[in-house]
Amino acid sequence: MTLERLKKAERVIGIKQVTKAINKNQALCVFIGTDADGRVIDPIRSLCNEKTIPVEAAYTMGELGRACSIEVGAAAVAILR
Secondary structure: OOHHHHHHOOEEEOHHHHHHHHHOOOEEEEEEEOOOOHHHHHHHHHHHHHHOOOEEEEEOHHHHHHHOOOOOOOOEEEEEO
16 A cells, blocks of 8 residues: 555544554554554554554654644554445
């Protein structure tokens, strides 16, 4: 998946919201910032592996934040079904 798709898709931003979307089987794909703290994103990676949700980790938190039109970085973003 690309940042262009992320810009146009229905999505949730942030660790808590992404975790909720994964648990409710609403997440289609999860983007994780390459510079995000491992302690924060490792539980999301594990959850995605359990639920077989693809994880994209090719962008920084700043790039993810800009793609979501927010002024701060985003450690995690999920595209919703």
